[in-house]
Amino acid sequence: MQKEKNIAIIGSGLVGSLLAIYLKKRGHSVTVFDRRQDVRTVEFSGRSINLAMSNRGWSSLRKVGIEEEIRKLALPLDKRALHVNNTPLYFQKYGKEGEAIYSISRGILNRKMIDLAEEAGVVFKFEEKVWDIKLPEAKIYTGESEKGVWQEYQFDIVFGADGAFSRVRHKMQRQSRFNYSQNFIDVGYKELTIPANEDGSHKLDPTSFHIWPRGEFMLIAMPNLNGSFTCTLFLPFEGEVSFESIKSEEQAEQFFSTYFPDIMQDISNLMRDFFKNPTSAMVTMKCFPWTYWDKVALVGDSAHAIVPFYGQGMNAGFEDILVLDNLIEEYEDDWERIFKEYQSSRKPNADAIAELSYRNFIEMSSKTANPAFILRKKIEKHFAEKHPDIWVPLYSRVTFSDKPYAEALAIGDRQRAIMDEVMKLQNVDKIWDSLEVENYILEALNKTAKV
Amino acid sequence: MQKEKNIAIIGSGLVGSLLAIYLKKRGHSVTVFDRRQDVRTVEFSGRSINLAMSNRGWSSLRKVGIEEEIRKLALPLDKRALHVNNTPLYFQKYGKEGEAIYSISRGILNRKMIDLAEEAGVVFKFEEKVWDIKLPEAKIYTGESEKGVWQEYQFDIVFGADGAFSRVRHKMQRQSRFNYSQNFIDVGYKELTIPANEDGSHKLDPTSFHIWPRGEFMLIAMPNLNGSFTCTLFLPFEGEVSFESIKSEEQAEQFFSTYFPDIMQDISNLMRDFFKNPTSAMVTMKCFPWTYWDKVALVGDSAHAIVPFYGQGMNAGFEDILVLDNLIEEYEDDWERIFKEYQSSRKPNADAIAELSYRNFIEMSSKTANPAFILRKKIEKHFAEKHPDIWVPLYSRVTFSDKPYAEALAIGDRQRAIMDEVMKLQNVDKIWDSLEVENYILEALNKTAKV
Numbered sequence: 038m039q040k041e042k043n044i045a046i047i048g049s050g051l052v053g054s055l056l057a058i059y060l061k062k063r064g065h066s067v068t069v070f071d072r073r074q075d076v077r078t079v080e081f082s083g084r085s086i087n088l089a090m091s092n093r094g095w096s097s098l099r100k101v102g103i104e105e106e107i108r109k110l111a112l113p114l115d116k117r118a119l120h121v122n123n124t125p126l127y128f129q130k131y132g133k134e135g136e137a138i139y140s141i142s143r144g145i146l147n148r149k150m151i152d153l154a155e156e157a158g159v160v161f162k163f164e165e166k167v168w169d170i171k172l173p174e175a176k177i178y179t180g181e182s183e184k185g186v187w188q189e190y191q192f193d194i195v196f197g198a199d200g201a202f203s204r205v206r207h208k209m210q211r212q213s214r215f216n217y218s219q220n221f222i223d224v225g226y227k228e229l230t231i232p233a234n235e236d237g238s239h240k241l242d243p244t245s246f247h248i249w250p251r252g253e254f255m256l257i258a259m260p261n262l263n264g265s266f267t268c269t270l271f272l273p274f275e276g277e278v279s280f281e282s283i284k285s286e287e288q289a290e291q292f293f294s295t296y297f298p299d300i301m302q303d304i305s306n307l308m309r310d311f312f313k314n315p316t317s318a319m320v321t322m323k324c325f326p327w328t329y330w331d332k333v334a335l336v337g338d339s340a341h342a343i344v345p346f347y348g349q350g351m352n353a354g355f356e357d358i359l360v361l362d363n364l365i366e367e368y369e370d371d372w373e374r375i376f377k378e379y380q381s382s383r384k385p386n387a388d389a390i391a392e393l394s395y396r397n398f399i400e401m402s403s404k405t406a407n408p409a410f411i412l413r414k415k416i417e418k419h420f421a422e423k424h425p426d427i428w429v430p431l432y433s434r435v436t437f438s439d440k441p442y443a444e445a446l447a448i449g450d451r452q453r454a455i456m457d458e459v460m461k462l463q464n465v466d467k468i469w470d471s472l473e474v475e476n477y478i479l480e481a482l483n484k485t486a487k488v
Numbered sequence: 489m490q491k492e493k494n495i496a497i498i499g500s501g502l503v504g505s506l507l508a509i510y511l512k513k514r515g516h517s518v519t520v521f522d523r524r525q526d527v528r529t530v531e532f533s534g535r536s537i538n539l540a541m542s543n544r545g546w547s548s549l550r551k552v553g554i555e556e557e558i559r560k561l562a563l564p565l566d567k568r569a570l571h572v573n574n575t576p577l578y579f580q581k582y583g584k585e586g587e588a589i590y591s592i593s594r595g596i597l598n599r600k601m602i603d604l605a606e607e608a609g610v611v612f613k614f615e616e617k618v619w620d621i622k623l624p625e626a627k628i629y630t631g632e633s634e635k636g637v638w639q640e641y642q643f644d645i646v647f648g649a650d651g652a653f654s655r656v657r658h659k660m661q662r663q664s665r666f667n668y669s670q671n672f673i674d675v676g677y678k679e680l681t682i683p684a685n686e687d688g689s690h691k692l693d694p695t696s697f698h699i700w701p702r703g704e705f706m707l708i709a710m711p712n713l714n715g716s717f718t719c720t721l722f723l724p725f726e727g728e729v730s731f732e733s734i735k736s737e738e739q740a741e742q743f744f745s746t747y748f749p750d751i752m753q754d755i756s757n758l759m760r761d762f763f764k765n766p767t768s769a770m771v772t773m774k775c776f777p778w779t780y781w782d783k784v785a786l787v788g789d790s791a792h793a794i795v796p797f798y799g800q801g802m803n804a805g806f807e808d809i810l811v812l813d814n815l816i817e818e819y820e821d822d823w824e825r826i827f828k829e830y831q832s833s834r835k836p837n838a839d840a841i842a843e844l845s846y847r848n849f850i851e852m853s854s855k856t857a858n859p860a861f862i863l864r865k866k867i868e869k870h871f872a873e874k875h876p877d878i879w880v881p882l883y884s885r886v887t888f889s890d891k892p893y894a895e896a897l898a899i900g901d902r903q904r905a906i907m908d909e910v911m912k913l914q915n916v917d918k919i920w921d922s923l924e925v926e927n928y929i930l931e932a933l934n935k936t937a938k939v
Contacts (some may be wrong), residue, residue, distance in 0.1 A: 059863045110543075184635060202662075211653075211767045218669035273664075 040370050042067055042193040045177055047205050049076070049165050051143070052151035052337030052354035053198030055216060057159040059101050059362050067159045068192075070179065072166040077151060081144040085228060087259035089246070089268040089348030090139040091436040097355035100362065103153055104427035107255040107346040110146060112260050118245035120299055121406045128245065129414065132348050133425075136350060136437045138246065140259040142267065170208050171197060194372065195333045201322050203339030217324045222344060223396065224254070225274050226317055231303050233264025240303075241266060248333065249294055250406040254278060272310075280314075280316050319344045327380040331372035334379065336361070341387035346397035347435060353390050353442070357383060391441040393435060393449070413456055416469045420478055427451070427482060455481040491821050493581060493644040494514055496628060498618050498656050500527070502594070503805035504649030504787030505601035509611040510552050510813050518610045519643075521630065523617040528602060532595040536679060537598065538710035540565075540697070540799035542887040545636065548806035554604055561597060562590035563711050569696035570748055571702035572857045574925045579696065580865065584876075589697065589799060592709040593718065621646060621659050625784040645823065646784045653771050654790030673795060673849065675705070676725050677768055678760040682754050684715025691754075692717060701857040702747050706731060720783075729939045731767050765907040770795045772842050778831040782823035785830065787812070797848035798886060803894070804841050808834060821866040840893040844886060844900070864907055867920045871929050878933060879903070906932040 042065045046053045049071040061067045090111055098104040115137040119127040131138060154162065167238035168187060169178040176194050179215060180187040197205025201219075210217050231240055239260055241247055247258040247266070253273060259268040273279040283289050289308050294301055322342035329336040337354030360383055364375045402411040421428045434440055459465065468474055495514045497504045500522040512518045530536055541562055549555040566588040570578040582589060604610065619638060621630040626646050631638040648698070650655025652670075661668050681690055692698055698709040704724060709717040724730040740759050745752055773793035779785040788805030805887050811834055815826045855861040872879045882900035885891055906929060910916065919925055 214672045216671050218666050218671070221665045221667070 039365065042372075044068070044196065045070060045175075045190065045192040046196045046198050047177070048197070048199035048203075048339070049073075049147075049151060049163070050200060050337070051147055051150060051351055052358065053196070054154045055097065055101070056196060056336055056358050056361075057154040057199060058150075058157050059358055061154070061157045062101060063362075063365065066467045069154070069159060069161045070165050070167055070177070071161070071163050073164065075151070075161070075163040076144065077148045081142075085143040085267075086226065086345050087261070088141045088351050089259070090141055091348065091352055092438060093349075093352040093356040094141075096439055097359040100359060106153065107141075107146065107149065108139075108260065110149060111141040112243060112262065113137035114244055114246045114259070116150070116245050117393045117405070118242055118247045120247060120249040120297075120407060122296075122298065127411075129411075130418075131246075132430075132433045132437050133201075136433070138436060140246070140261070142261055143234060145262075146455065148267075148326075164488055167199075167204055170205055172208060172333050173327040180353075183357065187465075194331070196334065197335040197339045197387070198337050200338045201320055201342035203335065205333065206324060206335055206339050209326075209333070209335070210324070215324065215326070217322075219320050219322045219342075221318050221320050222395075223275070224271050224274055224398070225280055226318065226345075227270045227272070227280070227311065228314050229256075229268040229270055229307050231266040231268055231300060232257060232306055235455065237264045239264050239266065246378050248405060250401065250403070251298055252403055254296075255401060256297060268307075271440075274316075274318075275452065283311070286312075286325055321369040321395060323388065323391060325380070325384055327384065330377035331376060332346050334361075334376050340383075341391060343391045343394040344398050346401055347390065347394040349394060349435065355389065355472050356386075366432055368401075375390070385386060389446040390435070393431075393446055395444065409460065412466055412469060413460055416459060416465075416474065417452070417456060419470050420475060424479075425477065428478075451485050455485070489814065489820075490514055490516070494642075495519070495645045496521060496641065496643040497647045497649050497786075497855055498522075498627075498628070499648070499650035499790070499817065500524075500598075500602060500612060500614070500655075501649060501651060501788070502598055502601060503809065504647070505598065505605045506548065506806055507647060507649060507787055507809050507812075508605040509554065509601075510809055512605070512608045512610050513552060514813075514816065518668050520605070520610060520612045521616050521618055521628070522612070522614050523717050525617065526612070527859065530857070532593075536594040536718075537677065537720045537796050538712070539802050540560040540710070542799065543806040543889060544800075544803040544810075546590075547890055551810060555909055557604065558592075558597065558600065559590075561600060561713065562592040563694060563713065564588035565695055565697045565710070567696050567707075568777060569693055569698045570856060571698060571700040571748075573747075573749065578862075580871075582697075583888050587884070587888045589698070589887060591712070593712055596713075610731065610847055618650075618655055619897075621656055622782070623663075623780040623784050625657060626656060627702055634705050643781070646881075648784065648786040648790045649788050651789045652771055652793035654786065655788050656776060656784065657786055657882070660777075660784070660786070661775070666775065666777070668773075668794075670771050670773045673846075674708050674726070675722050675726055675770065675849070676730070677770065677796075678721045678723070678762065679765050680700050680707075680719040680721055680758050680813040682709060682719055682751060683757055688715045690717065699852065699856060700748055701852065701854070703854055705747075706783075706852060707748060717879075719758075720815045725767075725769075734762070736762075751756060769874055770822045772846060774839065774842060775834055776831070778835070779827035785812075785827050791834075792842060793806040794842045794845040795849055796845070797852055798841065798845040800886065800893075806836065807837075813883070837893040840897040841886070844882075844897055846894065860911065861915055863920060864911055867916075868907060870921050871926060874926065879929075891934050902936050906936070 044060055044065050044067050046057055046067065046069045049069045053069055057067050057069050097102055098107050116131055117129040151161065165179045167177050167179050168183050175192045177190050177195060178187040197203050199205055209215055234240055241258065243260040249256040252269055255272050256268055258268040260266055275281045283292055286308060289311050290304065293304055293307055320342055321344055324340065327340045336357045343350055361379050364378050368374045417430055421430050431445060431452060434445040435442065458481065459474060459477060462474065494516050495511055495516050497508055497518065499521045500520045504520055508518050508520050546555055549558050554636060566582055568580040602612065618628050618630050626643045628641050628646060629638040637755050647655050650656055660666055685691055692709065694711040700707040705722055706720055707874045709719040709720050711713045711717055726732045734743055737759060739756065740762050744755055744758055764805050771793055772795055775791065787808045794801055812830050815829050817824045868881055882896060885896040886893065909932065910925060910928060913925065
């Protein structure tokens with residue numbers, strides 16, 4: 038058992054709430070600060086992409102005993118449904134039988150996590166803004182405004198769980214030798230909704246992750262428990278077809294009818310959301326170090342914000358907490374060691390999922406509808422099914438396993454090199470499921486294994 | 489002639505002062521703010537690497553009519569002097585006859601630039617700290633402390649010339665879609681001094697840039713007008729031979745006598761400096777955009793800080809000002825256009841010199857003493873002398889020309905690929921000046937030109 042510490046967590050989002058539950062259950066005194074209102078008392082903002090909980094997320098919830106509670110809020114999706122104009126709906130299974138990602142609303146999940154943390158005895162201080170932090174002393178300063186009167190709090194340990202634009206990291210960033218980068222992509226996103234049928238049922242298959250890939254842009258839709266779908270439109274900020282180019286209702290209607298004719302029945306809803314909801318930006322943020330002595334540590338987006346195209350942002354953040362807790366078990370009261378091991382083991386994995394997420398941004402929008410890409414996936418799947426012990430597809434390794442992201446990236450790169458060669462084989466579209474192709478891959482695997 | 493504007497420049501360093509002179513001569517009202525004391529009234533800090541003024545720097549001083557004044561403060565260096573243990577001193581010419589870089593003390597230069605700006609009519613406000621800036625309004629806020637009472641100033645245009653840790657950029661950085669990165673290298677530096685002989689003469693050749701390459705670390709020395717040399721020791725922060733590993737006087741003496749026996753006569757001086765002067769970090773900082781409407785622009789290190797290994801930091805910053813002034817001539821009162829063109833033309837060049845400087849960090853410390861590297865340079869030089877119209881060495885293009893850095897990087901990469909192949913030729917160390925090698929390079933150039 039660890040010695041009880043007085044711990045502050047800045048940020049009551051998903052990762053902050055989960056960390057609070059873990060620490061409380063280990064016997065610490067835990068206070069969570071958030072500059073915003075209690076999410077349980079506000080209407081949702083219309084700027085959230087639905088979450089896709091997968092293996093790492095569930096593992097992290099399971100260890101602290103709240104997996105079953107959360108499962109009740111989620112819908113399993115075992116496949117992609119591809120909406121390509123003038124082509125029948127096409128399905129791609131995500132993994133093996135029984136493997137699925139789980140659609141869950143960010144707002145609903147966050148409210149539940151805070152409820153669970155409060156039940157465990159965590160204290161929440163909402164609408165209390167942290168303006169400064171003394172890193173070596175674990176002191177934080179809160180107040181109405183940056184220039185107003187501040188209140189000082191003394192803690193033993195402070196965690197920054199305050200997201201991509203973290204105030205805690207902001208303070209760490211002003212140290213010498215702190216590495217940092219933030220890179221925005223030129224594509225923005227907007228939340229739209231497809232309402233339920235009148236009888237409360239879903240208008241599209243509720244066991245699929247729906248994608249309308251359109252080259253430079255795409256629409257996705259994930260089901261909610263109430264029969265609606267939360268859609269996200271990913272579209273360049275500027276350019277020929279872009280958020281900038283859609284200013285009037287006419288332009289919006291033209292846009293939806295041209296590119297998304299199969300959901301035109303909900304056009305009035307889509308149009309209202311389009312002009313009501315904000316357009317948001319997406320950023321990849323990396324930094325190092327993540328910790329300061331045994332006093333301060335960053336978790337989740339404040340340490341590693343990624344673009345959402347692998348559905349791993351929350352899962353990676355939850356896994357941070359699982360890793361931290363495993364280290365707490367190992368090193369008990371040696372917080373300096375816990376923090377050192379946490380950042381050195383976690384950083385390469387955070388970098389890897391950042392890279393994979395960025396690559397998926399390219400892949401999802403421009404390649405999912407491409408026949409060569411579909412063939413490639415088919416060959417890979419066929420081979421993986423025959424040789425599950427030597428070929429785990431990259432997506433499965435990221436989504437349905439607990440293997441380190443960095444390992445997934447490295448193995449994925451090797452697989453990609455092999456598939457690049459396979460796709461050059463003569464008549465590969467005809468012989469894709471032949472013994473010849475299978476042996477080719479086996480031989481290639483054999484060769485690279487020796488390198 | 490432009491309409492007179494009321495312009496603030498934040499930062500009275502080299503680039504800020506030069507910009508002030510340019511803008512004043514164009515008829516604007518110019519106020520320079522600096523949070524620090526007037527550099528003319530303080531002792532130097534012992535944390536400065538001597539500067540190497542080269543072609544771009546001189547061009548920028550020439551256009552505003554202050555080149556000759558500054559030349560008086562500088563010493564020409566036309567070659568490297570390589571100090572390798574157990575090997576005679578070896579010299580490498582930098583360029584063609586008459587080409588040289590110029591050693592100049594940062595402190596002396598900065599004092600002179602401020603004098604010249606004041607003579608031109610620029611107003612300086614030292615020890616006035618800028619804490620905030622309203623970007624769309626070009627308003628700045630100064631005061632004793634961040635939380636104290638602030639004074640508001642309204643300007644037409646504000647320039648951030650406040651260095652790698654710019655407060656102006658810091659404000660821009662909090663906008664959405666602002667890209668930013670800071671990456672520290674694991675090597676630090678410390679200023680040391682080799683004093684003049686008693687008769688005021690230099691102890692080492694004063695027309696050379698002296699290097700003691702030692703693999704993981706190195707020492708450099710550049711002459712001053714007063715007979716002394718400003719040395720810079722570049723050494724890893726941590727590791728076997730590192731700043732961290734040299735704690736006692738004994739360890740320092742051991743270090744200098746092992747690695748730098750030829751300057752042991754000055755050991756007492758070196759040791760005193762070693763323990764008196766701070767150890768500084770080096771960072772590559774990139775960001776974008778550099779401007780906000782027609783209101784705010786970043787120049788010099790605040791827009792693009794680089795590691796010092798190509799001696800181009802100041803030169804690149806001065807060139808920013810030259811480019812800005814050329815655009816002012818072209819677009820007159822259209823400041824929005826001026827700023828747009830400035831950032832879009834300058835950004836790729838800033839990225840290129842950042843990359844080249846980082847590569848030189850690797851090259852200078854680990855390769856300059858390497859026989860294969862010396863042979864390679866010899867072959868390149870030989871070929872360049874015979875074919876000066878088709879082969880300008882990378883170093884010369886960066887240092888002795890006004891050609892864009894991005895072009896230098898691209899052409900340098902092509903040359904490198906060719907030289908990689910040349911170095912694989914059989915017996916190249918024997919036939920390096922043969923017609924065979926010459927023709928090989930000519931043919932390779934011919935081929936890549938067609939790509």
